[in-house]
Amino acid sequence: MKRRWFTLESSGNTTAAALGLAAAVMLVPANLLPVLTTATSGNDRDDTILSGVIELWRRNLAPIAIIVFTASIVIPFAKLVGLAWLLFSTRNGPPRDPCLPTRIYNALDFIGRWSMLDVFLAAFLTGLVEFGQFATVEARSGIVAFAAAVILTVLATAAFDPATLWHAPNRTTPGPASP
Amino acid sequence: MSAEDDPLICAVCGQHHQRVHLKPGEKAECLRCDTVLARGRWMGPEAPLVFAVTGIILAVPACLLPFITAGKLGDKRVSLLFTGVGALWDNGMRTLSMLVLFMGGIVPIGLLVTLVLLLAPPPSRRCVLDPRELARVAAWLERWAIPEVQVLAILVALLKLGSLVDVELGPGFWCYCAMTLSLIFALCGVEKQRLPDGQAILTPEHPK
Numbered sequence: 001m002k003r004r005w006f007t008l009e010s011s012g013n014t015t016a017a018a019l020g021l022a023a024a025v026m027l028v029p030a031n032l033l034p035v036l037t038t039a040t041s042g043n044d045r046d047d048t049i050l051s052g053v054i055e056l057w058r059r060n061l062a063p064i065a066i067i068v069f070t071a072s073i074v075i076p077f078a079k080l081v082g083l084a085w086l087l088f089s090t091r092n093g094p095p096r097d098p099c100l101p102t103r104i105y106n107a108l109d110f111i112g113r114w115s116m117l118d119v120f121l122a123a124f125l126t127g128l129v130e131f132g133q134f135a136t137v138e139a140r141s142g143i144v145a146f147a148a149a150v151i152l153t154v155l156a157t158a159a160f161d162p163a164t165l166w167h168a169p170n171r172t173t174p175g176p177a178s179p
Numbered sequence: 180m181s182a183e184d185d186p187l188i189c190a191v192c193g194q195h196h197q198r199v200h201l202k203p204g205e206k207a208e209c210l211r212c213d214t215v216l217a218r219g220r221w222m223g224p225e226a227p228l229v230f231a232v233t234g235i236i237l238a239v240p241a242c243l244l245p246f247i248t249a250g251k252l253g254d255k256r257v258s259l260l261f262t263g264v265g266a267l268w269d270n271g272m273r274t275l276s277m278l279v280l281f282m283g284g285i286v287p288i289g290l291l292v293t294l295v296l297l298l299a300p301p302p303s304r305r306c307v308l309d310p311r312e313l314a315r316v317a318a319w320l321e322r323w324a325i326p327e328v329q330v331l332a333i334l335v336a337l338l339k340l341g342s343l344v345d346v347e348l349g350p351g352f353w354c355y356c357a358m359t360l361s362l363i364f365a366l367c368g369v370e371k372q373r374l375p376d377g378q379a380i381l382t383p384e385h386p387k
Binding site for chain 2: 038040056061064067068098099102103105106113114116117118119120121122123124125126127128129130131134135138139143144147151154158162163165166167
């Protein structure tokens with residue numbers, strides 16, 4: 001029988017893999033479609049996530065540009081890469097040295113929430129800047145795809161069972177009680 | 180079995196540990212995976228409950244008082260915490276507006292209420308809910324409550340707006356910041372654990 005190159009059945013993390021894959025798909029429109037439209041005195045400007053970061057950088061708001069770039073671009077991709085690595089390392093049972101994957105899992109669990117920054121930013125600007133023909137900000141479809149991608153990455157991390165880094169699934173928690 | 184006899188189970192790897200007494204500033208790490216299990220608290224045992232109650236009280240003005248005032252060419256617009264939610268709803272992005280409403284408002288407030296029910300001393304806990312269920316609900320809410328991200332987003336938005344409009348922070352914003360801090364401090368007094376069935380729970384800190 002031909003051996004499958006990649007299987008997650010033994011690790012029990014198929015849901016995490018499916019959600020991670022869906023998040024990766026959603027990140028494509030999230031980064032290609034505009035997330036915000038800013039209209040000031042007749043000038044309309046559509047911004048994607050990346051063009052918004054570049055615009056902040058051009059306006060000498062480098063620290064803010066770095067925060068938005070990290071939260072909206074680096075973290076979602078880092079989460080997907082990290083999750084893929086965790087899934088790959090547990091595909092045939094627990095890895096030989098689970099300490100590093102466990103640290104990565106803890107980091108992914110912590111950083112995931114910060115990706116919602118751009119979604120809150122879009123909601124806040126849309127509600128605040130409504131001055132008719134003088135200035136308006138409107139959320140666009142890219143932000144919906146981005147929010148979906150972020151939620152899917154959070155769900156994927158939540159669905160990943162970190163215990164599979166230490167022992168095979170369906171086994172009782174091992175190890176003696178230690179001081 | 181007393182609370183001290185309960186094993187502390189690592190939320191990540193499931194390792195069982197015996198409880199030890201921690202001095203303020205000390206932290207207990209999992210012997211197997213190095214995840215931080217507990218920290219020695221600086222404040223008294225009632226502090227998390229006090230912070231949770233404070234957070235609930237602050238949530239009321241945070242929702243009702245002016246959040247930000249924006250002005251452009253003499254026209255002023257006062258926005259509340261959930262004005263953005265309404266704007267997204269009107270734009271047809273209803274799912275997104277519900278998401279912002281839940282993660283920035285309802286879930287953090289729900290978590291504060293759950294923490295109060297969880298941390299309140301048993302004689303005064305007028306709750307028919309099982310504490311274990313509350314602990315599960317708290318752990319679930321903790322994953323989705325992200326008011327600190329909303330605060331950062333607002334600060335970024337204010338800098339991003341720059342010269343586009345004149346903005347003025349209102350009392351609602353400061354109450355929301357204080358509510359967020361109260362929630363963070365209240366969460367410092369609970370332990371994240373893992374049940375033998377793999378479910379995560381938040382439990383009040385036991386004496387160690």
